[in-house]
Amino acid sequence: MSETITRPDPVVSGAQDILGTRGLLVDPEMIEPWLTDWRGRYHGKARALAQPETAAELSALVRLCARMNVPLVPQGGNSGMVGGATPDESGQAILLSLRRMNALRIDAATSTADCGAGVILQTLHEAAAAQDLRFPLSLGGKGSATVGGLISTNAGGTQVLRHGTMRALVEGLEVVLADGSILDLTSALKKDNRGFDLKQLWIGSEGTLGIVTRAVVRLIPAIAERRVAWAGVDTIHDARRLLLHCQQALPQALEGFEVIPRDCLDHVLVYMPDAQPPLAQRHGWNVLMEFDADRDAAASLGEAVENVLANAFESGLIDDAVIAANETQAEAFWELRENVASAERQRGPARQHDISVPVELMPDLLDRAEREIPEQFPGVEVVGFGHLGDGNIHLHTIAPQGVDVDEWERGDGARISELVYRMVTDHGGSISAEHGIGQDKLKALQETRDPVAMDVMRAVKQALDPHGLLNPGKLVAPKG
Amino acid sequence: MSETITRPDPVVSGAQDILGTRGLLVDPEMIEPWLTDWRGRYHGKARALAQPETAAELSALVRLCARMNVPLVPQGGNSGMVGGATPDESGQAILLSLRRMNALRIDAATSTADCGAGVILQTLHEAAAAQDLRFPLSLGGKGSATVGGLISTNAGGTQVLRHGTMRALVEGLEVVLADGSILDLTSALKKDNRGFDLKQLWIGSEGTLGIVTRAVVRLIPAIAERRVAWAGVDTIHDARRLLLHCQQALPQALEGFEVIPRDCLDHVLVYMPDAQPPLAQRHGWNVLMEFDADRDAAASLGEAVENVLANAFESGLIDDAVIAANETQAEAFWELRENVASAERQRGPARQHDISVPVELMPDLLDRAEREIPEQFPGVEVVGFGHLGDGNIHLHTIAPQGVDVDEWERGDGARISELVYRMVTDHGGSISAEHGIGQDKLKALQETRDPVAMDVMRAVKQALDPHGLLNPGKLVAPKG
Incomplete structure (x- = not known):
């Protein structure tokens, strides 16, 4: 009988010297929960879980990994949507x-x-x-999402319309580069023209160009008063006209503008049996709007919002509308919106597409998707909902009942995504508005993005991580 | 007697094939005016002046230059401050x-x-x-500055406080890369997370990473009402407190916050003998403020600004203040500010420093500069003025009377700049807040900037312009 002799992993022992035993976990049970993404779609292996406490510790670890050619997969709250924080199955990382x-x-x-x-x-x-x-960025995973992850994925959410994505809120950051050097860009200068703005490189690059360790972010005055309204309109084109109307009337106050189609609201009401529909009748599209004011603008907000909606009603832009009477009702409106994804998921397997186009083109794109997809794939249901104000819709295509899910995913499901991404690209849009690329959309990115843009991304990756050790298999590989 | 036989320059004839005779000037007299920067500090030579009309023409020209190893020096309005659009003297470009x-x-x-x-x-x-x-970015050279130049230098100006620099206003751009490919990033998406935001690379990189050919920029509603006010305060610290007061009270309206020290206003009034001082008495520091409102906020602006200034007066923040009674007076206030640089220039040779630090540190930095520079360089006058709201001051150090200017420039002048840049760097600031690096600050950049940041810049330059043919001798050289 032969004995397996386990030789100590020199990478692990080197990392342990740097991080101590608390800073480097090797117990498979401790590591296991972090090796699968929260939706359970990706699973990987790792030789250890490193938990540095300082940039200096991380710098030493990165140097060690660079020397020993070991990949590093950074992870924040592990609540990403595209498998961007899950290592591959080699167990090398x-x-x-x-x-x-x-x-x-x-x-x-x-x-x-x-x-x-x-x-x-x-x-x-x-x-x-x-x-x-207040930090004016919020999203479903706020209880787990970390600042580092939000920066690496340039997170969005429901307040982008007014305050922008994470990019607009980062004033400075610190990053550990692929060679272990620490670049401190945290000095928050309003103006700095010593060349291009370096920090932009690490916002949205999913840990492939360096590891963000610290950031200075912008805060704004707390909300003193808000009005949350629900309106029913006929078509997505009407919703877009209502958006323009609100933006022109109250550009400083409009923070959220979300759309939900009729059937989709029905599904939510089935999924949440205790919830009330905000309006007595069903409408082609539902619009959830939030208007916010800080202390100085608080007094006039209520009347201003009433006027805006009254004008919209009088000019025939909306069929019906209600302003939440109190915070409880306002929260109830938002809960309907927040449960859309779960309600749709419960209805069966679906392909989800997080897409954007210039706002003014979104109604046409949705029309086209709702028409062409069921034409080409009979039995498939198309549901588009979300951040119309940002030109960002989550387009779910639900599999016909009774299909073999795995087979459908590989066959028609994949073909539907190809069609959706082609439509988006035809409209000058993005196949990933806010979720990123990770490993989930790598192939779709390569198939749809302008090769010149891909070349630039690869060249920059090559420049900053020539050996491809930072989050390999995600977003972009070095050019060489 | 020997004859000089001029052989046709194959680069010129190739370029002429691409651009036609109107698109390629070779007549030295036609080219001459563009070979010197507007301040007359840099002079270069060029083999021709190319004037493409389309990105496709430019693309072909760049390919030709890449093949024949010929540098290209892009130029917009030729109104930059750092020699960034002037070729070197080799005549190769x-x-x-x-x-x-x-x-x-x-x-x-x-x-x-x-x-x-x-x-x-x-x-x-x-x-x-x-x-x-309205396009909310303006600066002195607006009659000549071009959109391409403004993007390449990430231009600032007097409205940055409210609307940001050029970077914040660019929604999309098109760029011709060093290999001649055309990258179209003009689709104006509010959200796009297909990796890092590529367009940021060409904003502020001074034509060293590619040539911007087109841009989609953001407009905002026209100004319907404005109030321009002038206040006298004791110290620069009081000015900073007044800034905070105004920002807290009217964050949406405050567009400009400029400071001018007492002596500096005196110089302007000497330089503009017909101008009136806005206030009866002299004050340690003068503050010029502009508050703007679009149509919707217009009605309440006047009263709001009066209240803000009344409160500031009552709490002892300001010694005296006046709100311009009409547009003529408002313009007259701004003219005083706009003539500061010219008035200072007329007083004699000076070193000018366009510096920024985090806003809250600027008062201390100014105190230190006003104390230490004359201590170490007797007879030198220090004048700091400009965009306090952005943490960006133009610090002029005026040579002692009667010195040999060239000698002073090379000796004490250079040492003063070193001292200023060291102070700025100690405060986490930038040696170029809005003017860029060009050729003027190349040495200072290399001496003061974190070597890790310089390495990243060089690596990206190497990645996007490996042969260093785009605006060589400016900002950054390839790593190799």
């Missing part, structure tokens, strides 16, 4: 958790927050609120 | 004017302008105004 780098300091005088990459979004919200300030 | 690419289309429905790189800023202002819209 070190999984890198930034969660222990969670120092947080609010500076009320400059309206900024200095956050470690591991700070959880909800924590940032609460710390800002305690100083009568 | 082709000077590339983008001025004929000046198509302009305003889209009122989407509040955007689609501009060729050669569109002049003033033209864009007028075209937007004709549709009751």
